[in-house]
Every structure is written in structure tokens, then in C-alpha cells.
Amino acid sequence: MKLFSFWRSLATYRVRIALNLKGLKPEVVNIDLMKGDQRQPQFKAVNPQMVIPALIDGDGPVLFESLAIIEYLDEVHPHPPLLPTEPRARAFVRGIAQIVAADSHPLLVPRVRNYLTGELKLDQAGVLKWTRHWVAEALNAIEAHLANDGMTGKFCCGEQPSIGDICLASQAAGAGFFELDLKPYPTFSRVVDACMQIEAFAAAHPLKQPGAPVSHQ
Ligand SMILES: N[C@@H](CCC(=O)N[C@@H](CS)C(=O)NCC(=O)O)C(=O)O
Incomplete structure (x- = not known):
């Protein structure tokens, strides 16, 4: 592989x-x-x-x-398993995953940021404003789902990490790269903290990979 x-x-x-x-x-x-x-x-x-x-x-x-x-x-x-068995729970974790991977993250990737600077002539401050805006929009929606939908336990849905938690961890890392304050997202932060206690999550973190700087940016 x-x-x-x-x-x-x-x-x-x-x-x-x-x-x-x-x-x-x-x-x-x-x-x-x-x-x-x-x-x-x-x-x-x-x-x-x-x-x-x-x-x-x-x-x-x-x-x-x-x-x-x-x-x-x-x-x-x-x-x-990375998906729960019950259909509504599966839909919930897939929905959380898609807010991150389909709606928020695609707006931050290098080719989009390069287009904003190269073609649309946005300066770096403008690009940072753009990225923070879209990370925060996703965090607002995620926090509301996690806090209000009655699905969340230790992890995003219940007591086992799922594809939803995997995506929450990547959203948290992105928020870190762009220096967003996570205080407005207490449920999100609590679940991410629980994930990061698991070696599989912690060892996969971007800043733990070969070539990564000591801190971000
Ligand atoms: N939706 C894709 C995103 C893939 C993607 O955009 N990956 C980024 C890195 S996170 C990339 O390779 N970007 C290269 C570029 O934008 O030029 C996925 O979830 O796999």
C-alpha cells in the first residue's frame, strides 16, 4: 500500500x-x-x-x-468500524464529515488560495480573511449539530470515534493553521480533545509528520 x-x-x-x-x-x-x-x-x-x-x-x-x-x-x-451501524447515526457522522471535507476545506486548499492571489489579486490579508471566514462558518454549523442534535457523546456520535471525528480533527488542525479562536466551539473542542488522546489521531497530526516545522506557519 x-x-x-x-x-x-x-x-x-x-x-x-x-x-x-x-x-x-x-x-x-x-x-x-x-x-x-x-x-x-x-x-x-x-x-x-x-x-x-x-x-x-x-x-x-x-x-x-x-x-x-x-x-x-x-x-x-x-x-x-469507522461508521456506526444505525442509519441515522451513519447519516449524522457522514453529514459532519461532509461539512468539513465537502463544504469548508475545499475553500482553503493551495490551488484556491493561489487563484485568489494570482487571478483575483487578493492580498495575503484578504486571503486570510477568506480562509478564517469559511473555517468559522463550518465550525458554527458543527458546534450547533454536536451540541443540539442529541447524537454526541464522548465522540461526535456516541462513544466510538468515527469518520465524523476524523474530519473534526482535520478541521481543528486547519483552525490551528489559520489561528482561529476555538473558545466559541466548546463541544467541538471537547470532542477533538478526546480524539487527540488516541495515539492514532495524535500520531497522524500534520505537525508530527516528517518535514513539518516545529510549529505551524
Ligand atoms: N476533497 C479532497 C481534497 C483534496 C485536496 O484538495 N488536497 C489538497 C491538500 S489537503 C491538495 O492536494 N491541494 C493541492 C493544490 O491545491 O494544489 C479530499 O478530501 O481528498
Whole structure:
């Protein structure tokens, strides 16, 4: 198994957590997003979208999109499960996961920030305002769901970490990169703290990966 990864990638962080929870140790191929490795022909041949994560398991074809990869891993390696069994609980954790991975994170990725500066001529302060706005919008929605929907226990849904918690951890790391104050999100923060007590989450954190700086930014 081969994982195309970069320390700072939040989407790859999600997949690293799932791999750790399943006890899987892929070979890691570094794709330096800051140097533009994702746009080199060698990597474009692996993932035509030129983004990470990408995972090769056996003979392929390549697996892409973090949520699809995580569900694949969960289906092929069912223990421990990353989705609850009850349909409403499954919908809840998938919904939380999608707020992060489908609605918030895509607005922060390098190619979007590069477009904002390069094409739309936004300065760095403007880009920071943009990123913080979209991280906070997701956090507001997540906090309301976690606090009010009656699904949340120690973790995002009940007492076992799920794909929802994996995405909460990546949202927290993103909030850290862009220096958002998490005080307005106490339920979110409590659940993330519980996740970070688990070695599979802690060891997968961007700042624990080879090449990461001592602190963010
Ligand atoms: N929705 C995708 C996001 C993939 C993505 O945008 N990955 C970022 C890193 S977190 C990337 O490779 N960006 C490269 C770029 O924007 O040029 C997923 O969840 O896997």
C-alpha cells in the first residue's frame, strides 16, 4: 500500500488517522505541495486531479478523495468500524464529515488560495480573511449539530470515534493553521480533545509528520 502525502495536507491527515486506526502502515511518498510536486507529470499520472491524498492498494486503480478512501479502508478492513451501524447515526457522522471535507476545506486548499492571489489579486490579508471566514462558518454549523442534535457523546456520535471525528480533527488542525479562536466551539473542542488522546489521531497530526516545522506557519 502506498500513500501520497504531505505533512500539511488536511485531507491526507484524515486518511492517515483512518490508516492508523486500522493498524495499516503504507509506504509514504512525499508530494511537496509548497514546491508544486502535485502538478508534476509523474504525480498527475497517479492522480489527474493533482491533489493528495491518493492511495494505491495492490494493483490499483488509484484511490482518491479522502472520504472515499476512508470508506474503502473501512469496508476492506472492518475493525475497528469507522461508521456506526444505525442509519441515522451513519447519516449524522457522514453529514459532519461532509461539512468539513465537502463544504469548508475545499475553500482553503493551495490551488484556491493561489487563484485568489494570482487571478483575483487578493492580498495575503484578504486571503486570510477568506480562509478564517469559511473555517468559522463550518465550525458554527458543527458546534450547533454536536451540541443540539442529541447524537454526541464522548465522540461526535456516541462513544466510538468515527469518520465524523476524523474530519473534526482535520478541521481543528486547519483552525490551528489559520489561528482561529476555538473558545466559541466548546463541544467541538471537547470532542477533538478526546480524539487527540488516541495515539492514532495524535500520531497522524500534520505537525508530527516528517518535514513539518516545529510549529505551524
Ligand atoms: N476533497 C479532497 C481534497 C483534496 C485536496 O484538495 N488536497 C489538497 C491538500 S489537503 C491538495 O492536494 N491541494 C493541492 C493544490 O491545491 O494544489 C479530499 O478530501 O481528498
